[in-house]
Amino acid sequence: MKKILLLLTLSILITSCKNETKDESDEWIHLFDGTTTEGWRAYNGESLPTQWIIEDGALTFDTEKKLESEKEGGKDIIYAKEEFDNFELYLEWKLPAGGNSGVFYHLKEGYDGPSEIAPEYQLLDDLGWEAINNATLQEWQKTAADYAMHIPDNNVKITKPAGEWNTTRIIFTPELVEHWLNGKKVLSFVPWSDDWEERKGKGKWKDFPNYGTSTTGFIGLQDHDSPLWFKTIKIKKL
Numbered sequence: 001m002k003k004i005l006l007l008l009t010l011s012i013l014i015t016s017c018k019n020e021t022k023d024e025s026d027e028w029i030h031l032f033d034g035t036t037t038e039g040w041r042a043y044n045g046e047s048l049p050t051q052w053i054i055e056d057g058a059l060t061f062d063t064e065k066k067l068e069s070e071k072e073g074g075k076d077i078i079y080a081k082e083e084f085d086n087f088e089l090y091l092e093w094k095l096p097a098g099g100n101s102g103v104f105y106h107l108k109e110g111y112d113g114p115s116e117i118a119p120e121y122q123l124l125d126d127l128g129w130e131a132i133n134n135a136t137l138q139e140w141q142k143t144a145a146d147y148a149m150h151i152p153d154n155n156v157k158i159t160k161p162a163g164e165w166n167t168t169r170i171i172f173t174p175e176l177v178e179h180w181l182n183g184k185k186v187l188s189f190v191p192w193s194d195d196w197e198e199r200k201g202k203g204k205w206k207d208f209p210n211y212g213t214s215t216t217g218f219i220g221l222q223d224h225d226s227p228l229w230f231k232t233i234k235i236k237k238l
Contacts, residue, residue, distance in 0.1 A: 028090075031079045031219060032059050032233040039081040043220060044109050049075040051223075061101075061221075061228040075223035076114050078107060079233075085216040086238040089170040092231035097162040098132035099125045101228050102147060104220035105170060106212075114220050117210050120147040121170050121179055123222075125162045144168070144181040148204035149196070149212075152179065152186035165231070173238055174215075 031039065034057035041048050051062050052075070061075075084105070091103065100123070107118035114120070122145040130137055139145065143159065143166075144152040158181060160166055169180035178188045189196060191212070205211040219235065221228070 027236050028234045029082075029236070030232075030234045032230060034058070034231065039079050040077050041080050043076040043078050043107070043114055044111075048077060049223075051075060052077055055229075057231065059221075059228075059230040059233070061223060061226070063223075063225060063227055076104075076220055077223075078104075078109075078218040078220040080218060083216045083218055084235060084237065086173045087171075088236040088238060089168075089172075089219065089233075090235070091168045091233050092165055093123060093168065094165045094229045095123060095125050095162055096227050097125055097128045099123075099162060099226040099228070100129065100224040101226060102222040102224070103168065103170065104218075104222065105172065106214040106217035107220045108214050108217050111210075114222065115147075115211075116208050117212075117214060118217060118220065119149070119212050120222070121145075121168060122147045123168075123228075126159050128162050144179050144186045146177070146179060146187065146189065149199050150179075150187050150189050152181065156184045157186045158182040158184055171238075 035054070037048055037052065037054060037059065040052070053060050053062050055062070087105075089103070089105065095101065102120040102122050104114045104118040104120050107114050111117050122141065122143055124137075124141065124143045126137075126142050139151040140148050142152065144157060160182065167180075167182055169178070171178040171180070172191075174191060176188055177191055179186055196212075200206065200211060221230065
């Protein structure tokens, strides 16, 4: 009898563990899994720009690096299958020396560019960009910043050299937004708060009334005339 009870207990525990693993796995929606660009297309477009390819399992923007003074951009892409409101987004990415890009969320189409409407998690070669471009960066322009709004905490931020893989997490709820970089939470803020409105009204976005106003939208990746590499891109609805 004891053996039967033991076997039943083990069976229940194994089934429970399997269900927990399955539930955790099923929560994530893979926007890019290393094998297909299905769901991705140009911002305000119908197809994926030809420079965006899969190379060695990474979603790659295949281009020559241009200086900031030479950049053209315009080949930003979105995951167009679904819009997201509250979420946790996870990405693995790397940039070349002097590289620059960004991750947009709550992105809507119909604007001249994503920055007019969507918040951006900045991606940049913090260690090499200034020397390569002979220019000085503001803190709100550096990696993990809520671009032109909130700056990351440099006391906890882990900055890696160009060419190394980084991990990013963006957690959005109406109560709190968090930016994570390489396993560390580097900033948080309350969206649409008085402080948020003040920063918007005094800064770069003061002449863009629709900036940051959407409560749902697409996930987007920025073309800033720099080679880019993304591995896992996945999102969890909150």
